[in-house]
Amino acid sequence: MRGVAGQVPAGRSRQFGKHVMKTILHVVLAAVVAAAVQAQEAAPAPSVPSAPAAEVQNLIEQLGAQDYQARLDATRRLCRIGPAALEPLRAAQRHESFEIAARAQRLVRLLERQYFGGVSVKLSASKTRFAWNEPIDLTIEFTNASTFDARLPFDAGQGSAGDADADLAQVRGMIDAGEYLEVTDAAGNVLDLRVDDVAESPAIARLIRERAQSGPVEMLSPGRSAIIRLTAFNRGWARFPLLAPGAATVQFRYLPEWPQEEPFLGFEKDRIAAVVSEPLTLTIDPGAPPTVSSTGRTAEVVVERQGEEYIAYLVCLYDRPVAVNAHFGTTPPFAQLRWSCRVGDEDRILTPGDGGRLAGFAGDRFLNVEPGSRVEMGRIAVARVRETAEAMPAPSGSPTLVAAYVNVASRAWQIEQADRDTDNWKSLPDAARRPFPPRVVTGHLRSEPIQVEREP
Numbered sequence: 254m255r256g257v258a259g260q261v262p263a264g265r266s267r268q269f270g271k272h273v274m275k276t277i278l279h280v281v282l283a284a285v286v287a288a289a290v291q292a293q294e295a296a297p298a299p300s301v302p303s304a305p306a307a308e309v310q311n312l313i314e315q316l317g318a319q320d321y322q323a324r325l326d327a328t329r330r331l332c333r334i335g336p337a338a339l340e341p342l343r344a345a346q347r348h349e350s351f352e353i354a355a356r357a358q359r360l361v362r363l364l365e366r367q368y369f370g371g372v373s374v375k376l377s378a379s380k381t382r383f384a385w386n387e388p389i390d391l392t393i394e395f396t397n398a399s400t401f402d403a404r405l406p407f408d409a410g411q412g413s414a415g416d417a418d419a420d421l422a423q424v425r426g427m428i429d430a431g432e433y434l435e436v437t438d439a440a441g442n443v444l445d446l447r448v449d450d451v452a453e454s455p456a457i458a459r460l461i462r463e464r465a466q467s468g469p470v471e472m473l474s475p476g477r478s479a480i481i482r483l484t485a486f487n488r489g490w491a492r493f494p495l496l497a498p499g500a501a502t503v504q505f506r507y508l509p510e511w512p513q514e515e516p517f518l519g520f521e522k523d524r525i526a527a528v529v530s531e532p533l534t535l536t537i538d539p540g541a542p543p544t545v546s547s548t549g550r551t552a553e554v555v556v557e558r559q560g561e562e563y564i565a566y567l568v569c570l571y572d573r574p575v576a577v578n579a580h581f582g583t584t585p586p587f588a589q590l591r592w593s594c595r596v597g598d599e600d601r602i603l604t605p606g607d608g609g610r611l612a613g614f615a616g617d618r619f620l621n622v623e624p625g626s627r628v629e630m631g632r633i634a635v636a637r638v639r640e641t642a643e644a645m646p647a648p649s650g651s652p653t654l655v656a657a658y659v660n661v662a663s664r665a666w667q668i669e670q671a672d673r674d675t676d677n678w679k680s681l682p683d684a685a686r687r688p689f690p691p692r693v694v695t696g697h698l699r700s701e702p703i704q705v706e707r708e709p
Contacts, residue, residue, distance in 0.1 A: 377533065404470060494549075631656070
């Protein structure tokens with residue numbers, strides 16, 4: 254069953270695939286919110302030298318040299334020059350030499366697919382010291398310090414200004430820029446992007462499907478800048494969860510994919526055409542409670558004995574608050590809390606068979622649980638458990654007790670039911686049709702077995 258978090262797979266680049274987690278849509282995105290992308294009229298001094306036109310033209314002629322090593326060296330040098338060689342290479346596609354024209358055509362195809370050529374990247378944050386659950390904004394500034402147009406993988410005229418849904422704006426920004434962020438926590442772990450369940454939002458799911466396949470391209474002219482602001486970078490719908498206390502780092506890294514063949518072998522290792530920012534240091538103080546999962550687990554059920562009762566609690570392990578469906582019954586939209594006693598290989602269910610009445614579903618029993626906190630789910634008398642255990646045949650070991658929380662009803666479940674438009678959906682009361690809270694815990698969560706103490 255589906256929980257509240259998803260991970261995103263490979264997208265438009267190798268960096269994209271490195272950060273994202275698989276969702277039920279098998280597409281997606283990666284980290285957090287774009288507020289706006291805007292062009293600015295800055296005019297910094299060029300920091301990426303352009304190769305002399307005569308050198309580029311000479312290298313192009315060498316593409317047709319009889320000596321193999323000369324052709325290889327010319328190709329490598331033109332790749333290192335990058336976008337500054339594009340215009341002469343485009344012209345060389347019509348060269349009278351077939352060898353030169355063919356090699357120029359391949360280089361044009363490779364270079365035209367690359368981003369950020371001649372661009373410098375600077376990171377800044379709204380705060381550099383903050384608590385683990387305190388949201389911060391991350392700003393990424395791209396400046397074209399070259400003498401040629403730079404290619405950016407987003408639309409600087411769009412941004413998220415038109416998104417009324419803040420979560421949708423987060424996702425749009427992360428698809429644009431978050432895939433190129435490498436975030437390392439204070440413990441030295443490179444963090445994956447953590448994403449809430451995209452199935453809860455048809456708009457987000459649609460955006461992810463569209464943008465994971467392809468996206469807009471913006472040409473940034475020389476001397477201009479573009480800015481992307483990722484709001485709630487560490488706490489939003491899609492985020493890099495900075496949980497460990499201490500100094501974390503964020504760095505922008507782009508490395509184009511080069512063919513794994515000559516003359517391009519070793520280009521990735523040598524970081525040819527890589528664009529890397531200076532690292533930004535962020536200090537997390539305090540860190541998250543130890544019960545908050547670093548792997549994205551949602552929740553767990555624990556059982557404790559208090560006096561003459563066993564009590565089942567649901568503990569929030571997620572880094573964001575979750576909702577717990579405490580409407581108990583036998584079928585959705587109700588959840589279930591099942592007590593079972595085991596002796597040897599035999600299980601016996603202790604939960605009453607009667608459930609909630611559908612007409613009485615009020616929608617007011619969704620409990621909010623903060624990260625690291627817990628909420629009581631139910632109780633059962635010790636005497637009843639003992640009585641059940643003693644009545645079970647041929648006990649071959651000490652009896653144990655397990656509590657299980659089972660729920661499928663969530664926003665995603667509602668959307669799926671509404672899309673099907675079945676009689677079951679139409680028969681639900683209005684309270685079951687109104688949108689459930691976000692991040693409702695779903696699945697089948699079983700507690701660890703607890704030993705049942707026998708009668709003294």
